[in-house]
Amino acid sequence: MAKFVSLSFWITLAVYLALASPLAVGWIETWLAANLPVLGSPVANLLTSRVVAGVIWGSIALFIVAPGWRLLWKLPLAGRWFANRYFPDLNGKWVVTIQSNWPIVEHLKNAAASKGITFDPFTNELPDLLEASFDVKIKQSWFRTDVVFLPNDKTPLLSSETISVEFFKSDSGKKSIAWIFEQTNKQDNTQRLAVTDQPKFHGSAVLTVNEDATELQGQYWQNRSWNHGLNAAGLITMKRTN
Structure with missing residues (x-):
């Protein structure tokens, strides 16, 4: 599978997601402050850049190592697309x-x-x-x-x-x-x-x-x-x- 989607792709994806995470965190904090002010402050304390980066890297590691990717291959419509686009799950x-x-x-x-x-x-x-x-x-x-x-x-x-x-x-x-x-x-x-x-x-x-x-x-x-x-x-x- 790595022949079609290499490790460098996942590293690049993780870097871009980490760079984009401050914008996403800012939007979440703004929405919570406007709609759920009780949760706004605790969530803001939790969503540090280190925590967000850890979640991103952990999710990608879970996807390719666990292997979490098999869950996508089992989806009714997306699974067939992934099997055709990349390669079937032969497990x-x-x-x-x-x-x-x-x-x-x-x-x-x-x-x-x-x-x-x-x-x-x-x-x-x-x-x-x-x-x-x-x-x-x-x-x-x-x-x-x-x-x-x-x-x-x-x-x-x-x-x-x-x-x-x-x-x-x-x-x-x-x-x-x-x-x-x-x-x-x-x-x-x-x-x-x-x-x-x-x-x-x-x-x-x-x-x-x-x-x-x-x-x-x-x-x-x-x-x-x-x-x-x-x-x-x-x-x-x-x-x-x-």
Whole structure:
């Protein structure tokens, strides 16, 4: 989010608001003195420049750090405008379906190791993609976004860590994210990794956000066992569940 509205914008806004605050304070004091004289004097004692500046800085900090900005994104009409003008709020739980080209890679590997088996991906019928599902949590603040894959019993995933998430908007308004991650796999005496697997590797994906920000879809690739020519890639679809 900070890519579209940088920290310098908020600092500039806070400075201008602080400079304009004496005028606002003077108008409030004049109105109170004319309409509510009982409150005029106590309020005048409270509304010092230091207090006003503190309120301004505190409000802006609450907006971008708390993160209070999510409240605006939830407003009926303004929320859609903010999502279109900047970027949607992706916070929440998602279910992810990954379709990997690993069966094609495995066919090539087996053909290379055999004298009787042949496989040409340009002429032979291609096998179905390998599908796997994960529960995912996206934690999006003004300055950072984390995409966390949760482990399950059907895959060797132990943990995932987001290295970087970048937001992009095309001239036509289409929104996409580029995501780089590091994955750690389980490896112990009772559940050894396959020889084609690795305990830790990196991957990335480019995902397009649909209009109502309920689905992210695109392609991914990773460098697992790249040194053996076995790194795979495929399709990834993320659907919001809450």
